[in-house]
Amino acid sequence: MNRLILNKIILLLSTLSAVIGIGFLFWILATLSYKGITSIHWATFTKDLVDGGIRNLLVGQFTMALMATFVAVPVGMMAGIYLREYGHGSKLASIIRNLSDVMMSAPSIVIGVFVYALLVDPFGSYNGWAGAVALAIMMIPIIISTTDNMLALVPTELREAGMALGGSKHKIILQIVVRAAKVGITTGILLSFARIIGETAPLLFTSANNQFFTMDLGDQFPSLTVSIYNLATYPDEASRELAWAASFILTMIVLTINLLGRFVIRNKK
Amino acid sequence: MGGKLFRNFSFFSATLSFFILVGIFAILFHYAQESMHTFGFDFLWTEQWEPGEDDEGGIFGGYIPIVGTLLSTIIAMVIATPLAMGIAIFLTEIASVTVAKPVSIAIELLAAIPSIIYGMWGLFYFAPVVQSIFGGNGVGLLTAGIVLAIMIVPFMAAITRDSMNTTPSVLKESAYAMGATKFEVIKDVIMPYSKGGIIGSIILALGRALGETMAVAFLIGSVMHTVGKVTDPTTSIPVLLANNFAEAEDLEMSSMYFLALILFVVSFIIISSAKFYFLGRKVK
Numbered sequence: 001m002n003r004l005i006l007n008k009i010i011l012l013l014s015t016l017s018a019v020i021g022i023g024f025l026f027w028i029l030a031t032l033s034y035k036g037i038t039s040i041h042w043a044t045f046t047k048d049l050v051d052g053g054i055r056n057l058l059v060g061q062f063t064m065a066l067m068a069t070f071v072a073v074p075v076g077m078m079a080g081i082y083l084r085e086y087g088h089g090s091k092l093a094s095i096i097r098n099l100s101d102v103m104m105s106a107p108s109i110v111i112g113v114f115v116y117a118l119l120v121d122p123f124g125s126y127n128g129w130a131g132a133v134a135l136a137i138m139m140i141p142i143i144i145s146t147t148d149n150m151l152a153l154v155p156t157e158l159r160e161a162g163m164a165l166g167g168s169k170h171k172i173i174l175q176i177v178v179r180a181a182k183v184g185i186t187t188g189i190l191l192s193f194a195r196i197i198g199e200t201a202p203l204l205f206t207s208a209n210n211q212f213f214t215m216d217l218g219d220q221f222p223s224l225t226v227s228i229y230n231l232a233t234y235p236d237e238a239s240r241e242l243a244w245a246a247s248f249i250l251t252m253i254v255l256t257i258n259l260l261g262r263f264v265i266r267n268k269k
Numbered sequence: 270m271g272g273k274l275f276r277n278f279s280f281f282s283a284t285l286s287f288f289i290l291v292g293i294f295a296i297l298f299h300y301a302q303e304s305m306h307t308f309g310f311d312f313l314w315t316e317q318w319e320p321g322e323d324d325e326g327g328i329f330g331g332y333i334p335i336v337g338t339l340l341s342t343i344i345a346m347v348i349a350t351p352l353a354m355g356i357a358i359f360l361t362e363i364a365s366v367t368v369a370k371p372v373s374i375a376i377e378l379l380a381a382i383p384s385i386i387y388g389m390w391g392l393f394y395f396a397p398v399v400q401s402i403f404g405g406n407g408v409g410l411l412t413a414g415i416v417l418a419i420m421i422v423p424f425m426a427a428i429t430r431d432s433m434n435t436t437p438s439v440l441k442e443s444a445y446a447m448g449a450t451k452f453e454v455i456k457d458v459i460m461p462y463s464k465g466g467i468i469g470s471i472i473l474a475l476g477r478a479l480g481e482t483m484a485v486a487f488l489i490g491s492v493m494h495t496v497g498k499v500t501d502p503t504t505s506i507p508v509l510l511a512n513n514f515a516e517a518e519d520l521e522m523s524s525m526y527f528l529a530l531i532l533f534v535v536s537f538i539i540i541s542s543a544k545f546y547f548l549g550r551k552v553k
Binding site for chain 2: 003004006007010011013014015016017018020021022024025027028031032074075076078079081082083085086087093095096098099100101102103105106107108109110111112113114116117118137140141144168169170171173174194195198199200201204205208225228229232233243244247250251254255258259262
């Protein structure tokens with residue numbers, strides 16, 4: 001009988017773990033929604049940080065994340081294409097594949113330090129370019145790995161059919177293989193965008209922060225996440241409220257993009 | 270013609286990740302030189318972090334942040350590993366598809382929440398709970414460790430679930446046919462079969478916990494104190510960097526680079542060992 005009881009206990013504990021996991025998700029989302037919604041006013045969206053709003057922060061955070069995406073998507077996709085279509089099976093490709101996986105898990109704060117040494121220290125001022133570069137470095141390995149995995153799902157017969165028609169290699173890749181993997185890659189891009197839009201550590205000493213509205217990437221650049229970190233630790237109630245409002249908005253953005261990514265893939269399957 | 274250009278561009282893009290990794294190592298190593306020459310290996314067990322008079326010299330040691338990083342990671346792993354295993358078992362073996370699917374999505378959403386949100390929530394809502402149960406002043410090693418655990422659980426659970434799912438049904442069914450209980454099937458069939466993936470997920474989560482900055486920055490207390498009790502505030506490498514890197518100068522700055530280098534090398538070793546020995550990506 002002993003083993004049956006043990007079985008029951010283990011199954012119960014497993015179920016309990018899942019309940020705990022879900023419990024924390026709801027606890028976090030509930031407090032965040034409550035604090036966030038009660039702290040959001042119309043002015044939150046129309047004013048800049050200096051006047052108690054987050055307009056400039058949202059614009060700044062999106063600008064840097066989009067710029068990172070414009071660099072990371074072509075570079076990451078091309079690298080993924082190399083790994084799967086050109087270098088497939090070669091020693092070099094497998095080394096690069098592993099290094100890119102390692103880079104994906106590199107501590108984000110270290111990437112911040114690296115970009116600081118490269119793009120902030122020599123120019124003597126924090127700047128938006130540095131922030132965008134730090135985010136791009138975080139994003140590239142994710143795009144490489146998605147592209148690589150999604151191209152692997154495309155049947156070899158499709159490539160062979162292209163070759164039989166006399167297509168050149170790069171035409172086959174662009175017009176047949178990548179097209180067939182389009183949905184998966186799009187999902188990967190959305191998920192990685194959701195990941196970098198919420199990053200703080202790589203921006204702390206690259207873009208730093210700016211209280212005012214600016215589009216000048218050569219200057220300190222407004223960041224939503226860095227502002228949350230600063231505001232949350234200020235003692236006054238107004239700053240904390242703004243931090244909650246900003247956190248709520250950020251989480252909604254991240255979760256929406258995330259669900260959108262999953263929705264895209266489900267619809268096309 | 271266009272084909273050659275395309276190929277070259279894709280080759281260049283692929284080698285870029287190699288150059289970035291080497292670049293990170295080289296830059297950190299270069300800027301850490303001054304601190305390395307001044308303190309050598311003593312850096313690792315020196316407790317002081319004291320700038321000298323007029324910002325000249327001073328003594329800087331990495332002991333406190335290194336120990337803080339290790340201890341918060343250990344606390345997180347001790348809590349997260351059984352929880353993540355439980356969730357993975359629940360998702361693969363206990364729950365029906367109609368339950369497993371939404372729970373899976375919820376767990377993945379938990380993984381998508383930015384770490385700064387965990388930090389802020391932890392500071393205002395979780396730290397008081399820890400304080401009322403364990404004493405101390407709310408922020409400290411234990412609070413940081415627990416919230417870190419909550420952060421890495423979904424990640425660990427997702428990879429473990431995926432590798433448990435690869436166990437062939439035939440194996441499980443034959444064990445059931447012999448009269449094995451569900452737990453015995455999990456212990457003697459599924460676990461041995463997906464061992465590599467499970468250990469790999471634990472090590473990857475370990476790497477993530479070591480380098481986590483924002484959640485810990487809110488919760489560990491950010492003070493240069495050696496910990497006596499588990500509820501004591503202390504600091505970790507990423508937190509020290511996040512709070513003090515930008516203001517540091519000269520030797521202190523160099524010591525910060527030294528710490529970043531240590532963190533980078535340690536996580537590089539941990540992640541690559543997970544990749545090479547346990548996850549061994551199958552190339553299709």
